[in-house]
Amino acid sequence: xxxxxxxxxxxxxxxxxxxxxxxxxxxxxxxxxxxxxxxxxxxxxxxxxxxxxxxxxxxxxxxxxxxxxxxxxxxxxxxxxxxxxxxxxxxxxxxxxxxxxxxxxxxxxxxxxxxxxxxxxxxxxxxxxxxxxxxxxxxxxxxxxxxxxxxxxxxxxxxxxxxxxxxxxxxxxxxxxxxxxxxxxxxxxxxxxxxxxxxxxxxxxxxxxxxxxxxxxxxxxxxxxxxxxxxxxxxxxxxxxxxxxxxxxxxxxxxxxxxxxxxxxxxxxxxxxxxxxxxxxxxxxxxxxxxxxxxxxxxxxxxxxxxxxxxxxxxxxxxxxxxxxxxxxxxxxxxxxxxxxxxxxxxxxxxxxxxxxxx
Numbered sequence: 001x002x003x004x005x006x007x008x009x010x011x012x013x014x015x016x017x018x019x020x021x022x023x024x025x026x027x028x029x030x031x032x033x034x035x036x037x038x039x040x041x042x043x044x045x046x047x048x049x050x051x052x053x054x055x056x057x058x059x060x061x062x063x064x065x066x067x068x069x070x071x072x073x074x075x076x077x078x079x080x081x082x083x084x085x086x087x088x089x090x091x092x093x094x095x096x097x098x099x100x101x102x103x104x105x106x107x108x109x110x111x112x113x114x115x116x117x118x119x120x121x122x123x124x125x126x127x128x129x130x131x132x133x134x135x136x137x138x139x140x141x142x143x144x145x146x147x148x149x150x151x152x153x154x155x156x157x158x159x160x161x162x163x164x165x166x167x168x169x170x171x172x173x174x175x176x177x178x179x180x181x182x183x184x185x186x187x188x189x190x191x192x193x194x195x196x197x198x199x200x201x202x203x204x205x206x207x208x209x210x211x212x213x214x215x216x217x218x219x220x221x222x223x224x225x226x227x228x229x230x231x232x233x234x235x236x237x238x239x240x241x242x243x244x245x246x247x248x249x250x251x252x253x254x255x256x257x258x259x260x261x262x263x264x265x266x267x268x269x270x271x272x273x274x275x276x277x278x279x280x281x282x283x284x285x286x287x288x289x290x291x292x293x294x295x296x297x298x299x300x301x302x303x304x305x306x307x308x309x310x311x312x313x314x315x316x317x318x319x320x321x322x323x324x325x326x327x328x329x330x331x332x333x334x335x336x337x338x339x340x341x342x343x344x345x346x347x348x349x350x351x352x353x354x355x356x357x358x359x
Contacts, residue, residue, distance in 0.1 A: 076105045083115065092123040103132070110139050114146065126153045144173035148180055164191060178213050179247045185218030186256055189225050198222050213242035217251045224260060232260055 083098030099116040106112050113136035120129035130153045133146050147170040154163035167184040174180055188197050201218050204211060220235035236257075239248060253261060 072105055076102055079105070083119070087119060092119050095119040096123060096125075096128075103135075108139060110136055110143070113139070117146075117149065121149070121153075126156055129153060142169075142173055144170045144177065144180060147173065148183075151183065160187075160191070163187065176211075176214055178217070178243055179250060181214050182217035182221075182251050185215060186221045186251075189221050190256065194222065194225050213239075216242060221256065224257065229260060229263065232257075233264065236260065
């Protein structure tokens, strides 16, 4: 009975082990399949996100893909590519032709009208560019940049009222842009609104100092319009620390600030000239002043002495000859024999021992 019971228990344990192994293999296979499935889904999601970002990053190509007619889509895409290639070559005539075709095929595309206006501006056709920008402004949503481009075109045309209105629209859409806000303040001062601009700027300065870059050129314009050029220069120098180079150049180098620009340019040239002269004076040795030449004293010519006849000298009488005394021959000195000093005997060395014979 006990043996049978052991057999039954062993059979049950072996069955449970086999079932455990079976289910473990099944679960391992399922886990592997699930892992590969999730990996494939993750890769597909990454590809889809990348394609979406590429599609969204190019609005003009996005507007093309939203079209239905394949033939028009292909023609529009070819025109976009050809127009951008012409812009890269600075061939603005061809660029205008291609972008005009793009705007005709897709008249509701904001980017089509903006690229067309940009090409026309670079070509120098302000009227056509203004027309393209006005068509773009009719398409929602509005953009501050298109209104500001209209401001520049109106200013070149001499239409100050239209330029002021376009500047107000640009500031309404982007109130914290330093280029748009400072341009509007300058235009308002030129339009005779000096006191209103002064009060508004004082109120904004008291409200927050973090907004100073937004209106710092407006304060410089107020100081210049009030006759305070030194105050204008102080604001301009502070603006160099707040604004980027492009914005600073566009706001400062214009007809309104021309007196200040001329004054600063003159002062800079004078200071550079003085520095160059100081540097040359330090490096160039001082010239030596020649000593004044003193004329040599004039010497009177020597007067010849009167010639005196030489006295006559009597002939000399020869002296009597005296025989020379005889000199005894010299006796040689006695020779002394010198014996050489005895050399000290060298100590004799003991004879060298013979090497022992090896056994």
